[in-house]
Amino acid sequence: MAQGNIVDAGDVLIVGAGLAGLFTALKLAPRPVTVLAGAPIGDGASSAWAQGGIAAAIEAGDTAESHAADTIAAGAGTVDEEAALSIAREAAIRIEDLLRLGVPFDRDIEGKLAVGREAAHSHRRIVHVKGDQAGKAIMQALVAAVRATPSIRVMEGLSAYELAIENGRAAGVFARPAHAATAPQPLLIKARAVVLASGGVGQLFAV
Numbered sequence: 001m002a003q004g005n006i007v008d009a010g011d012v013l014i015v016g017a018g019l020a021g022l023f024t025a026l027k028l029a030p031r032p033v034t035v036l037a038g039a040p041i042g043d044g045a046s047s048a049w050a051q052g053g054i055a056a057a058i059e060a061g062d063t064a065e066s067h068a069a070d071t072i073a074a075g076a077g078t079v080d081e082e083a084a085l086s087i088a089r090e091a092a093i094r095i096e097d098l099l100r101l102g103v104p105f106d107r108d109i110e111g112k113l114a115v116g117r118e119a120a121h122s123h124r125r126i127v128h129v130k131g132d133q134a135g136k137a138i139m140q141a142l143v144a145a146v147r148a149t150p151s152i153r154v155m156e157g158l159s160a161y162e163l164a165i166e167n168g169r170a171a172g173v174f175a176r177p178a179h180a181a182t183a184p185q186p187l188l189i190k191a192r193a194v195v196l197a198s199g200g201v202g203q204l205f206a207v
């Protein structure tokens, strides 16, 4: 691979600025991180489109084990059970993180988080923001927090197209302007650790 410009991103490079990438960057603060995004942060991410809300076992009598069991049953053989349980166990704590970041989840008349029962869930466990605006509100809160966090450097408008490998380990990524078809002068962004948070598995397929 021909090398053009080289940028040293330091410790951690996060590829992607959706909910996963921005949340990871905030969790790592004050450790310096660089977030690379194909679009300005807040744009170009599925996260802002999420409308239905987030599931978490927060209602009295509900448990993470029940949440995981519902998930495994609904997945009909496609769910990694250990992953489902681990995610269900963290869900309530992550909702608290988002509340601390200012996400205005809907409340009931007593001021408690309002939870809805939907789809295959056996308990009321979906939190929303103004009905259908959870993704938009979460992204607004995360973008504001990231912009206000000095340890997070954001590189926008750059698309990673290949991992840089040194001694069998990821040592960064090669990137180019997001809307360029070719890269006459490749940009190598080096880092000691690379986090891929570039969205869903759909990106693995050309069609």
Ligand SMILES: Cc1cc2nc3c(=O)[nH]c(=O)nc-3n(C[C@H](O)[C@H](O)[C@H](O)COP(=O)(O)OP(=O)(O)OC[C@H]3O[C@@H](n4cnc5c(N)ncnc54)[C@H](O)[C@@H]3O)c2cc1C
Binding pocket: 015, 016, 017, 018, 019, 020, 021, 036, 037, 038, 039, 043, 044, 045, 046, 047, 048, 049, 050, 051, 052, 053, 054, 135, 158, 159, 160, 161, 197, 198, 199, 200
């Ligand atoms: C219409 C809609 C409704 C949804 N509703 C819900 C819901 O109600 N509840 C729910 O839990 N989930 C819902 N989802 C799913 C949810 O939005 C996603 O699972 C979640 O947002 C994924 O977050 P992410 O950070 O992994 O990816 P994304 O938010 O997609 O972010 C990916 C980031 O990676 C960047 N990127 C991608 N490729 C590159 C590259 N090569 N180089 C540099 N940057 C790159 C993008 O620019 C973007 O910043 C919905 C999704 C959609 C589209």
